[in-house]
Amino acid sequence: MGSGDCAHDGRGGVKTLFDRLWDDHVIVTRDDGAALLWVDRHYVHEGSHHGFRAISARGSAVAQPALTVGVADHYVPTRERQAIADPDIARMVATLGDNAAAHGIRLFGLDNPAQGIVHVVGPEQGLTLPGMLVVCGDSHTSTHGALGAYGFGIGATEVAHVLATQTIWQKKPARMRITFTGKAGPGVGAKDMALAWIARLGTDGARGHAVEYAGDAVRALGVAGRLTLCNLSIEGGARCGMVAPDQVTFDWLRGRPFAPADFDAACEGWAQLATGSDAVFDREVTIDMAEVAPIVTWGTSPEDALPISATLPDPAREADPARAARIAQALDYMGLMPGRPLESVMVDQVFIGSCTNARIEDLRAAAAVLAGRQARVPGMVSPGSSLVKAQAEAEGLDRIFIDAGLDWVGSGCSMCVGMNGDLVAPGKRCASSTNRNFRGRQGPGARTHLMSPAMVAAAAVMGHLADVRPLLEGRL
Amino acid sequence: MTGWTTHQGRAVALPLENVDTDQLIPARFMSAPRSAGYGGFLLHDLRRDGEALRPEFPLNQPQAQGASVLVARRNFGGGSSREAAVYALVDAGFRVVIAPSFGDIFSGNAVNNGLLPARVPEAEVERLLAACPTELVVDLEGLTIAGAGEEIGFSLDPVWRQKLINGWDDIDLTASHKAAIAAYAEDRRARAPWVWPKV
Ligand code: SF4
Numbered sequence: 001m002g003s004g005d006c007a008h009d010g011r012g013g014v015k016t017l018f019d020r021l022w023d024d025h026v027i028v029t030r031d032d033g034a035a036l037l038w039v040d041r042h043y044v045h046e047g048s049h050h051g052f053r054a055i056s057a058r059g060s061a062v063a064q065p066a067l068t069v070g071v072a073d074h075y076v077p078t079r080e081r082q083a084i085a086d087p088d089i090a091r092m093v094a095t096l097g098d099n100a101a102a103h104g105i106r107l108f109g110l111d112n113p114a115q116g117i118v119h120v121v122g123p124e125q126g127l128t129l130p131g132m133l134v135v136c137g138d139s140h141t142s143t144h145g146a147l148g149a150y151g152f153g154i155g156a157t158e159v160a161h162v163l164a165t166q167t168i169w170q171k172k173p174a175r176m177r178i179t180f181t182g183k184a185g186p187g188v189g190a191k192d193m194a195l196a197w198i199a200r201l202g203t204d205g206a207r208g209h210a211v212e213y214a215g216d217a218v219r220a221l222g223v224a225g226r227l228t229l230c231n232l233s234i235e236g237g238a239r240c241g242m243v244a245p246d247q248v249t250f251d252w253l254r255g256r257p258f259a260p261a262d263f264d265a266a267c268e269g270w271a272q273l274a275t276g277s278d279a280v281f282d283r284e285v286t287i288d289m290a291e292v293a294p295i296v297t298w299g300t301s302p303e304d305a306l307p308i309s310a311t312l313p314d315p316a317r318e319a320d321p322a323r324a325a326r327i328a329q330a331l332d333y334m335g336l337m338p339g340r341p342l343e344s345v346m347v348d349q350v351f352i353g354s355c356t357n358a359r360i361e362d363l364r365a366a367a368a369v370l371a372g373r374q375a376r377v378p379g380m381v382s383p384g385s386s387l388v389k390a391q392a393e394a395e396g397l398d399r400i401f402i403d404a405g406l407d408w409v410g411s412g413c414s415m416c417v418g419m420n421g422d423l424v425a426p427g428k429r430c431a432s433s434t435n436r437n438f439r440g441r442q443g444p445g446a447r448t449h450l451m452s453p454a455m456v457a458a459a460a461v462m463g464h465l466a467d468v469r470p471l472l473e474g475r476l
Numbered sequence: 477m478t479g480w481t482t483h484q485g486r487a488v489a490l491p492l493e494n495v496d497t498d499q500l501i502p503a504r505f506m507s508a509p510r511s512a513g514y515g516g517f518l519l520h521d522l523r524r525d526g527e528a529l530r531p532e533f534p535l536n537q538p539q540a541q542g543a544s545v546l547v548a549r550r551n552f553g554g555g556s557s558r559e560a561a562v563y564a565l566v567d568a569g570f571r572v573v574i575a576p577s578f579g580d581i582f583s584g585n586a587v588n589n590g591l592l593p594a595r596v597p598e599a600e601v602e603r604l605l606a607a608c609p610t611e612l613v614v615d616l617e618g619l620t621i622a623g624a625g626e627e628i629g630f631s632l633d634p635v636w637r638q639k640l641i642n643g644w645d646d647i648d649l650t651a652s653h654k655a656a657i658a659a660y661a662e663d664r665r666a667r668a669p670w671v672w673p674k675v
Contacts, residue, residue: 027660028653034635036653038660040671047506050559058647064661066672075507088507106673129670139557139581155559155585157646165650167657171635203494204551204577237554239580260670301494322549326493419503438498438555440521 014276016175017244018210021150021273025133027167034169041128041144042068042162043118043136044105046075046092051137051159052099060164062103067166069127070100070107071118075420078382078409081110086421103163114257116385116411119143119355123227124385126256130245130270135162140355140435141240142233146226147253148245148273150210153234173239174282176209177275180217182289186476187469189365190225191357191433191452193217194232195295196287199305206238209283212275213243217289223252224361231356232435235302244274296342296465297437297450299330304437306342308455308467314338333439334447335427342465345449348428350379350406350460351442352453354416357433358384360391362453366433367397369457369471370404376463379456380407380422382414406460418443431459477590479643482615483571485544487623489608490534495519495548496555497582501564503556514560515567539609545572547604553582553593562589572614574621574630576601587636590643594621594630604628616641 015023025037042064044051055062062068075092077084084090093110100107108115114125119140122128130148135141137159144151154168162168178197198205211233213226221229226243233241243249250267253259260266293307306313312331315338318324331338336345352358352366363383381401383389389411392398398408415422416434418441424430426445433456434441437448449465458468505517523529529536535543546565552575553561562585565573571591576598578586583593592614596604604610607624614621614630616637621628638644650657665672 027656030635032635032638036650036657038657038664040664040668047558050510053510060647092507127673131668132671137557137559139555153557153581155557155562155581155588157559157585157588161646161650164647165657166661167650167653169635169646169650171633202551203554204579207551207577207580234555237551237579258670258673266670301496303494322493329492417503419506436496436498436555438496440502441498444502444521 014279016275016279016281017148017212017242017273018150018175021131021133022172024131025150034171036167037133037170039135039162039166039168040067040132041122041134043122043134043141044068044070044096044159045073045118045138046096048137048159049092049095049099050156051163054156054160055163058164062105062163064166065104068105068163069122070096070105071121072096072109072115073117074413074417076110076412077421078412078414081410089420114385114387116383116388117355117358117413119231120359120384120388123147124256124387126253126258129253129259130249131273135168139234140231142238143227143231143355145230145233145240145242146223147249148242148270150240150242152240173208173210175212176206176283176285177212177214177281179215179284179286180213180289181215181286182217183220184217184289184292187294187454187472188289188292189452189454190221190228192292192295193287194229195297195302195305195450196292197285198232198236198302199295201236201285203235203301203303204237206233206236209238211238211241213241218243219246222361223249224359227359228356232302235435245270294452294455294468296455298334298336298342299327300333300437300439302435302437302450304330305450308342308465311339311341312336335429343467345465346429347377347431347449347459347464349377349424349430350375350456351415351430351432351434352456353380353382353414354434355384356435357453358382358388360388362433363388363392363397366453366457367400368475369454369461369468371400373404373461375405375460377460378405379460380409380415382409383411386411404460415442417441418446424448431456431465477643477645479641480590481617481641482613483544484611484613485571486542487545487547487574487604487608487610487612488534488540488543489605490546490548491605493549494551494554497553497558497561497579498555500553500561501558506558506560510563513567514563515569518564518568542569543609544569545574545612545614546570547601547608548573548575549601550576550598552578554579557581559585562586562591566591574601574604583636587639590640592616592632592640594632596621596628596630600628
């Protein structure tokens with residue numbers, strides 16, 4: 001790889017993974033520190049319409065249509081997809097198709113058997129590869145860092161800029177390493193690791209930083225877990241999240257439709273990307289896996305996360321009045337009583353889906369809990385991609401979900417975002433494998449509790465927030 | 477986008493933390509074309525109980541009408557990358573948001589639309605919140621906010637400061653590097669041919 005043979009970062013230190021990717025993509029650096037970076041992969045979705053309109057208004061063409069990939073996910077319905085009933089949604093999906101056709105962009109549309117959520121489809125197809133710089137008008141583009149890529153979300157003006165130039169202006173973020181030591185206990189996974197660090201550092205805890213995840217517990221994760229971990233980086237304010245590519249990455253990528261023809265030679269280069277052993281980070285955080293239990297959120301921000309065995313916070317016990325007020329507001333919105341055990345919180349419904357936790361491994365983890373059991377509340381399962389859906393059906397997972405009483409639907413952003421017809425009703429409480437428990441995220445007035453897919457399955461079986469570990473006994 | 481160096485306007489308080497972009501504009505409004513104006517979607521659900529405006533909500537109060545500076549608590553604009561959150565603020569007449577911290581993507585989007593995300597230490601933000609509504613003068617050259625009987629400084633990335641002052645359009649700026657981009661692309665194709673997928 002270009003600068004992979006040079007181990008130093010120009011500040012006298014040994015290079016980090018992030019430094020290598022940064023240096024490898026710089027075209028020019030201005031005196032004020034802004035760098036023009038090359039974009040290897042630009043994903044667009046229905047929400048990218050503002051960006052397309054902006055380049056049309058200037059009369060610009062798409063600079064590198066081959067490096068631009070369209071995916072229909074945010075607005076697509078998960079049922080009755082062939083004739084979309086809602087005219088606004090139909091128009092959004094059609095506009096993406098029109099823009100892709102007009103500019104000669106590859107499209108994973110509703111008629112494509114590989115359609116799904118952009119951050120599931122890109123890696124699954126091998127369109128995201130180690131060493132790449134990946135952008136998309138979606139904040140969870142941090143997901144792609146799991147393969148050793150530099151992926152970050154951009155706004156509509158930047159989407160237009162990337163379309164027109166295949167480049168983007170950036171200031172170099174600071175470097176931060178989050179190391180997970182030790183071994184995950186049973187029922188503990190990547191979602192719990194992510195919520196653990198966000199709860200500790202806060203939703204702006206990694207602001208301005210490129211985060212590299214390291215340590216034995218990260219190495220032990222499969223690619224699906226790494227994708228979940230990197231996906232949630234943005235919820236802690238990080239510019240991006242990444243994991244150095246290793247044999248796990250290479251084994252996972254081999255044979256993907258867009259993997260390099262000379263795959264072994266490419267792997268040799270990618271293996272050189274890892275952070276040097278003496279590299280220095282601007283900030284280091286270490287988390288001991290012995291302290292990470294299955295986690296759920298209780299409030300309206302991902303930092304409002306606690307182990308399932310905990311009790312709800314009590315504003316009366318908070319010394320800081322601003323924090324007490326925020327807790328009180330969050331509990332009020334969530335319809336919760338201070339000080340009560342989290343396990344006493346009854347749920348109305350469950351959702352398994354989203355770019356965070358709807359890969360085949362996530363569905364298997366939920367199915368392991370649900371097999372032979374009944375859900376006490378209604379819910380839906382929306383696979384991360386149509387290929388994941390087909391795989392799950394080949395493994396019989398769909399039967400487990402359906403027999404438990406859950407709906408098995410098509411792939412898309414679905415109930416993660418409340419813009420495609422899948423909504424949580426006002427005041428209803430949903431145990432959800434998604435990434436944002438913001439007010440109204442799953443629909444106006446919806447109350448969202450974030451957790452791993454296995455924990456969502458546990459909530460479904462129990463009818464309340466519940467520890468998955470007893471339900472896994474004899475099943476792991 | 478037109479540049480600006482000073483802005484004078486009425487500041488209103490939004491004394492909340494973590495005002496994420498889902499609050500700034502709920503997703504269901506984002507399919508609307510910008511030409512229709514996004515101002516009416518700003519903080520849509522926080523401002524209302526059902527369809528009725530909540531009279532006690534800061535932006536619904538009479539003194540908030542015509543305000544162009546918003547003062548809020550930490551982590552303003554975190555979450556989704558939706559630039560529509562900035563469109564909603566700008567179309568509602570805001571030119572400046574003052575807070576102790578901002579979501580990174582939001583800040584970049586704001587600057588691309590002439591909206592200043594001014595970072596001010598927490599204690600000073602609390603004083604400003606208490607003084608609102610108040611008339612403020614924001615100066616991009618001196619990085620100062622004057623009003624409420626004092627002058628305080630704010631931080632802003634120097635690159636973003638220049639952009640706001642000059643009203644630069646990045647696509648035009650980038651055009652001057654056309655040759656360097658073409659040379660990079662050629663080199664990239666040689667080093668990593670897989671970046672260009674087979675058709
Ligand atoms: S699943 Fe949710 S978080 Fe992921 S891309 Fe879709 S809307 Fe965004």
